[in-house]
Amino acid sequence: MYLAKVYVTYKPSILDPKGEAIKDALHRLDYENVATVTLGKYFEIKLTPGEKPLAEQVDEMCDRLLANVNMETYRYEITELEA
Amino acid sequence: MKFAIPVFPGSNCDYDLLNALRDCLHTPADLVPATTTDLSGYDAVILPGGFSYGDYLRSGAIARFAPVMTAVKAFANAGKPVMGICNGFQILTEAGLLPGALQANESSKFICQVSPLHVSNTQTRFTTAYARHQDIKLPIAHGEGNYYCDDATLAELKAHNQIVFEYVDNPNGSVANIAGIVNRRGNVLGMMPHPERAVETILGSVDGLGIFDSLLMNHVQGDAHVENR
Numbered sequence: 326m327y328l329a330k331v332y333v334t335y336k337p338s339i340l341d342p343k344g345e346a347i348k349d350a351l352h353r354l355d356y357e358n359v360a361t362v363t364l365g366k367y368f369e370i371k372l373t374p375g376e377k378p379l380a381e382q383v384d385e386m387c388d389r390l391l392a393n394v395n396m397e398t399y400r401y402e403i404t405e406l407e408a
Numbered sequence: 409m410k411f412a413i414p415v416f417p418g419s420n421c422d423y424d425l426l427n428a429l430r431d432c433l434h435t436p437a438d439l440v441p442a443t444t445t446d447l448s449g450y451d452a453v454i455l456p457g458g459f460s461y462g463d464y465l466r467s468g469a470i471a472r473f474a475p476v477m478t479a480v481k482a483f484a485n486a487g488k489p490v491m492g493i494c495n496g497f498q499i500l501t502e503a504g505l506l507p508g509a510l511q512a513n514e515s516s517k518f519i520c521q522v523s524p525l526h527v528s529n530t531q532t533r534f535t536t537a538y539a540r541h542q543d544i545k546l547p548i549a550h551g552e553g554n555y556y557c558d559d560a561t562l563a564e565l566k567a568h569n570q571i572v573f574e575y576v577d578n579p580n581g582s583v584a585n586i587a588g589i590v591n592r593r594g595n596v597l598g599m600m601p602h603p604e605r606a607v608e609t610i611l612g613s614v615d616g617l618g619i620f621d622s623l624l625m626n627h628v629q630g631d632a633h634v635e636n637r
Binding site for chain 1: 465466469473501502508509511512513514515516554556557558581
């Protein structure tokens with residue numbers, strides 16, 4: 326069994342109003358040194374080897390569903406889980 | 409002219425649309441479940457607003473893979489009219505039937521108001537009933553209606569007159585004030601404003617009727633070839 330950790334974040338050109346709202350709240354809590362906050366999505370996907378190499382499959386899943394490549398970019402790590 | 413209204417779990421403007429079509433325009437319309445795979449017998453498909461699949465992941469991201477969407481794609485590829493309102497627009501962009509994407513409103517607020525719009529293209533099968541450069545008012549109600557596309561896509565949209573509705577005061581931050589676009593072929597329309605909520609004087613506006621009138625008119629005239637120009 327393998328574990329794919331997938332991180333999806335907005336491209337720099339895309340507005341992240343939720344991140345901005347969280348940054349403002351942190352400032353209100355007196356964390357004045359917080360410069361930026363970006364909110365993204367994190368997925369943990371457990372999967373077994375399939376017909377394609379796993380990295381190729383994860384790329385495909387990101388492109389087709391997990392990320393909207395118009396607005397978002399993604400990265401991932403794949404590790405083998407101990408039985 | 410018979411309309412199909414696909415209903416996804418979480419759609420909530422489906423009955424508004426049904427009311428507009430059946431009761432106000434007196435044209436046959438059916439709610440069809442998202443599991444439908446056959447749209448034969450229908451002349452147009454309108455994807456309603458709402459929060460399909462709870463907006464999980466992204467607005468429209470899950471609905472795009474509902475069984476009915478395979479049929480909707482085939483329907484659109486056959487040149488028949490397909491329209492998406494609000495969440496329906498989000499679904500059409502996620503499905504790749506329209507370019508670009510809808511991101512969160514610039515203000516980060518959900519906006520619910522009547523918005524003045526400019527009909528920028530009256531040559532589509534959805535807008536021939538409007539006067540050239542007509543200004544109309546339609547309700548908007550969305551948190552993620554901020555249309556985004558890259559510069560190359562925007563240039564394409566402009567070059568082929570695909571921008572159909574523009575906000576007069578751009579309430580959500582959309583690129584080029586875009587409120588609604590058609591695909592290059594002109595048979596798929598996506599828009600954030602709600603024409604189905606502006607079809608009776610008691611609702612405060614009848615400016616939405618033009619879209620449905622246009623569809624009916626272009627169908628009755630047997631002119632299935634009103635291409636975008």
